[in-house]
């Protein structure tokens with residue numbers, strides 16, 4: 441792995457917020473421990489609250505102790521890392537703070553005797569992104585400083601129109617290549633492994649099409665509710681929060697054509713082709729292609745859970761969906777007629793993300809009916825989390841004197857095969873930003889096309905409020921309507937192996 445050698449200043453706007461404390465700083469600290477960070481690196485945190493460098497460092501250390509995959513930080517190692525951390529108190533909607541911060545950044549250039557690459561990470565409420573970007577102009581960041589980068593979190597807009605507007609605004613100030621729109625699912629090891637599985641093996645690609653694949657199921661199930669983010673979530677819902685980004689990205693990786701190379705735009709073009717090929721959903725068919733749900737009180741992992749409408753920050757008669765399931769078709773040569781079922785929800789029975797490829801039956805049934813009582817079609821399970829890995833279900837002869845077939849799984853699990861803890865998604869993505877590799881980030885056109893896929897559903901759901909919310913108990917697998925959605929095609933959801941999921945959570 442090449443070490444990024446260029447001096448870098450990473451400015452984190454919103455440096456003492458939830459995302460920075462839980463994800464960004466633990467990721468940067470782990471990259472430091474693994475020796476991946478540039479030698480000359482400064483991390484400057486910006487927020488309004490009054491703090492000195494020591495207070496800032498202590499808050500970040502508390503975050504690392506609680507949330508790092510490696511557990512509490514060793515004090516000596518932390519101190520070595522912490523000298524890189526500086527705090528700057530100011531409101532980024534004020535020009536004065538802009539000028540002062542600008543001077544501070546120039547000090548690093550003088551100290552290092554070279555103009556450092558500047559990475560601006562906007563870990564701030566989505567409504568402030570445009571204001572913060574304007575503020576960057578005061579800092580002299582523009583299209584001409586091609587080495588400087590801007591990292592924008594999700595949600596990117598709240599619909600097609602607002603995403604277009606934000607893209608228009610950002611690309612008027614920065615070149616597309618400078619803008620890194622994060623979708624943290626793309627940094628997950630097993631999501632990246634979809635490409636490795638498909639394009640580094642000759643076994644799967646020949647059968648990766650409508651002739652052999654019956655349908656695809658993508659499940660991203662969470663056990664948590666909205667936690668501290670009720671205010672945001674209640675204005676978003678599952679479709680905006682998860683489907684528009686993470687689930688459609690997983691679908692794109694499963695369905696894309698082989699890229700010619702792994703150049704950022706080559707991969708992104710191929711993924712965009714998939715999004716563009718998704719059959720548009722007409723208004724009158726939204727109810728046949730998509731269902732929504734909201735959780736009522738229940739038990740998750742043996743603990744009582746309040747109803748969504750009782751969560752902090754959620755309005756009492758909220759009609760926001762906490763569950764969404766979709767049926768999509770990719771209208772191209774490879775996937776014609778193959779349904780892609782997507783579902784995601786909060787307060788479900790287990791935390792598990794996986795994609796299952798269900799294959800068609802063997803073309804000729806050679807075995808007598810008595811031998812195939814428990815026959816199941818071949819399936820390939822791409823487990824994204826927990827227990828990251830891949831398994832293939834095949835039919836074998838069961839031991840005994842009778843000819844009886846039965847399903848078994850051939851399994852690969854990351855932790856058994858490699859015995860290392862894979863990096864967190866944010867580690868991979870932050871390192872890519874520092875190195876200037878945008879392959880795993882969303883381009884403007886991908887974001888907009890993904891919004892256009894779900895736009896008809898958003899419109900209909902907004903126009904026709906659900907009559908029956910809440911409609912699934914916390915701790916279940918979601919509303920019954922999700923089962924009916926795919927039962928119409930003669931399919932049923934394959935519930936994940938929750939024994940593994942529960943082990944991972946405990």
Ligand SMILES: NC(=O)C1=CN([C@@H]2O[C@H](COP(=O)(O)OP(=O)(O)OC[C@H]3O[C@@H](n4cnc5c(N)ncnc54)[C@H](OP(=O)(O)O)[C@@H]3O)[C@@H](O)[C@H]2O)C=CC1
Pocket residue numbers: 453454455456457458459460486487488489530531532533562563564565566568593594595672
């Ligand atoms: N938290 C999460 O798990 C996830 C978050 N995201 C996204 O990340 C972004 C940040 O979320 P999150 O960390 O939860 O938000 P928080 O509200 O926890 O943090 C916001 C941060 O911004 C600072 N801030 C707000 N206004 C200003 C201002 N005018 N000038 C300077 N600083 C300001 C706040 O500090 P102060 O008040 O001191 O100014 C605080 O540090 C959002 O876009 C969110 O959607 C995405 C995925 C997951």
Ligand SMILES: O=C1O[C@H](COP(=O)(O)O)[C@@H](O)[C@H](O)[C@H]1O
Pocket residue numbers: 662681682793
């Ligand atoms: O982006 C988001 O993702 C998380 C789920 O991420 P995971 O890595 O824990 O699977 C979700 O809880 C959150 O609502 C959403 O904004």
